[in-house]
């Protein structure tokens with residue numbers, strides 16, 4: 001079966017589906033013939049994003065939930081399952097960034113980022129696993145980051161949430177393999193999305209720039225879905241140079257050690273001079 005046919009008629013829920021990587025995943029899944037439940041917290045943003053995909057007619061559906069709220073996540077996934085009678089893929093994709101000096105982080109910042117990036121994934125997994133076990137099949141894809149496998153300086157808060165997601169998802173991948181359930185961890189590098197314009201306090205900064213070398217979200221979604229179809233565990237996108245960076249860090253490569261030290265120095269100077277690292 002080709003990768004395209006693999007998703008045909010499959011029931012997919014994508015959290016954070018109204019923007020960025022989540023939106024690109026929704027669109028690519030629809031192109032590949034899936035039934036997609038786009039989940040987001042802001043009804044207007046979700047309706048507008050779904051409207052852009054209205055050419056897929058009755059295969060695009062919407063769900064409203066704040067992923068930091070366990071009941072709302074549970075109700076939304078259950079609503080999709082009630083309507084579609086099953087769930088084949090759950091993409092726990094919703095998340096926020098967090099690049100800031102540790103010194104500047106308040107306990108509210110910690111709570112927001114852990115609730116949004118980590119508890120959201122736990123809530124999704126907690127709801128979907130019993131349903132998928134009953135079905136005897138299902139695939140949960142949790143979004144981590146390259147910052148969830150490599151420790152980038154000034155991203156301590158974000159790293160805590162994303163290393164947690166990577167470790168959790170990889171453990172479950174082995175734990176449930178004999179039960180017919182699959183797990184994957186998406187580790188994106190810089191992908192061109194609005195995440196770079198948002199700060200941990202929920203504010204949006206139009207003046208903030210998306211890095212020029214950021215990888216296109218639609219290409220990332222194509223790559224991710226090909227790898228998910230192959231049931232790959234950790235999916236690093238784009239594959240290079242991030243995979244070499246990851247290997248170099250794990251193996252203690254001196255060049256990678258120097259690179260991370262230099263990054264810490266450059267970001268520290270940038271924060272001291274401009275109050276921001278970009």
Ligand SMILES: NC(=O)c1ccc[n+]([C@@H]2O[C@H](COP(=O)([O-])OP(=O)(O)OC[C@H]3O[C@@H](n4cnc5c(N)ncnc54)[C@H](OP(=O)(O)O)[C@@H]3O)[C@@H](O)[C@H]2O)c1
Nearest residue numbers: 016019020021041066067094095145188190191193194195
């Ligand atoms: N872009 C990158 O370079 C990059 C790199 C590594 C990892 N990632 C990860 O990839 C995932 C997607 O990010 P993105 O780049 O596509 O960013 P994005 O364009 O800002 O999209 C994030 C999505 O998550 C939603 N969301 C945030 N908090 C939520 C909440 N409490 N409840 C429900 N939905 C919520 C957002 O909703 P609103 O539109 O209402 O804010 C939005 O739909 C995140 O987990 C992020 O950490 C991204």
